[in-house]
Amino acid sequence: MTIAPHDQTRGDSTPYIEDGLSASLSRNEVASLCMKAARGAGMSWGLAEEAGFAAAWLVQHGINGPSHLYAHLDQAQGRPWGDLCPTVSPGAWEAPAGRALCPIALGATLCDYAELPEGIKAGSSLKIGKVDHPILLIPFLAVIAASNDILFDIEWTGGMASLGGGSDALMDAAAALGGQQQVPITLTARFGKPQTLTVSKVPSISAEIIAELNTLAMRTTVPSSESSRAGAGSTTTDND
Numbered sequence: 001m002t003i004a005p006h007d008q009t010r011g012d013s014t015p016y017i018e019d020g021l022s023a024s025l026s027r028n029e030v031a032s033l034c035m036k037a038a039r040g041a042g043m044s045w046g047l048a049e050e051a052g053f054a055a056a057w058l059v060q061h062g063i064n065g066p067s068h069l070y071a072h073l074d075q076a077q078g079r080p081w082g083d084l085c086p087t088v089s090p091g092a093w094e095a096p097a098g099r100a101l102c103p104i105a106l107g108a109t110l111c112d113y114a115e116l117p118e119g120i121k122a123g124s125s126l127k128i129g130k131v132d133h134p135i136l137l138i139p140f141l142a143v144i145a146a147s148n149d150i151l152f153d154i155e156w157t158g159g160m161a162s163l164g165g166g167s168d169a170l171m172d173a174a175a176a177l178g179g180q181q182q183v184p185i186t187l188t189a190r191f192g193k194p195q196t197l198t199v200s201k202v203p204s205i206s207a208e209i210i211a212e213l214n215t216l217a218m219r220t221t222v223p224s225s226e227s228s229r230a231g232a233g234s235t236t237t238d239n240d
Contacts, residue, residue, distance in 0.1 A: 024202045025066075025210075031056035033210070034069050036217035038104070041077040050108045050140075057139035061167070062200025063174045065136075067209050072133040073216060075181075076102060085109065086128070088118050094129030100182040101131045107140025114144045122150040125188040134185055135177040138163065138170070141187075142194070151192040156183040166195035 025033070035052030039045060051069060058065030076084060084102035086093040086109050093109075095101045106128065113119035120126045131137065134154070141152050141163055151164030154177070161173035 024204050025059070026202070027056045027060050030059045030066055030205075033213050033217060034066055036220055037070070037213040038073060038216075040216035040219035041073040042081055043104070044081070047081070047102075047104055047108065051104045054104060054107065054136050054139045057142070058135075058174075059202055060199055061170060061197055062203060063135075063138075063171075064203045064205065066205050066213060068133055068135050068178070070209050070212050070216075071181075072103065072136060074212070076132060077216075081105070084132075088113060090118050091125075092127045098129065101129060103131055103133055103136035106131060107137050110137075111140055111144060114148065120144070120152075120187055120189050122148070122189045122191045125186055128185050128187065130182045130184050132182050134180050134183065135174055138173065138177070142197070145194045149191070149193050151190045151194060153188040153190065155186045155188070156180060164192060164194035167198045167200065169195075170197060 031052040033052075034055035035048045038048035038051035043051060051073075055065035055069045058068070079099075081102065083096050083099050085095065085105040086101055087096060088109065093101075093106070110120065134156075137154075141154075144150070145152060145164050151162065154161045154163070154173070159176055159180070161176040162169055163173055
């Protein structure tokens with residue numbers, strides 16, 4: 001594996017990996033890189049932090065969160081993010097003008113409303129308009145499930161996935177949701193205590209995805225210049 005020299009004036013925290021290889025990043029590295037990439041794609045810092053959390057949670061449980069997040073960011077960047085957030089009403093949520101919802105904004109809002117009348121409760125269902133890359137909802141649903149002792153079923157035209165049945169059920173749900181991009185879904189919550197999830201082997205992230213996320217992340221930094229490079233480093237020596 002060849003790693004390009006790291007320019008400290010660039011502000012990125014993840015190495016560029018060459019030769020088309022892949023790498024396993026730690027959960028903290030994934031969270032940091034994906035947060036910066038989401039911010040570079042135009043998300044607010046608050047939503048970008050949620051994006052970093054979602055990607056890192058998925059990686060911790062053996063799912064390639066950075067790849068799914070990049071696919072969403074690449075598709076959604078340039079659109080007004082406010083138009084991709086849900087309009088909340090009892091029993092049915094959707095995005096303005098029928099747009100596809102951002103799964104990060106939707107997941108964060110589901111968490112915010114978990115204890116409110118408009119939120120999802122055990123024994124109830126919630127119809128949600130088109131959701132982009134709904135696999136990114138899984139971490140948020142897992143948080144709600146663990147805090148409220150409920151299990152979730154996610155249904156869309158031609159498919160269904162269940163959460164709360166342990167790591168095997170999680171991987172089945174990820175496999176089913178991984179190929180979905182913009183689909184209306186129905187969430188149904190059931191009483192039940194979610195099984196404990198095991199920490200899985202960290203999946204390898206391709207050099208291409210790391211590079212694309214770094215490209216988005218670099219939009220949050222000030223471009224380097226001759227003066228910034230000239231001023232980098234200590235101006236004194238440590239020789240006694």
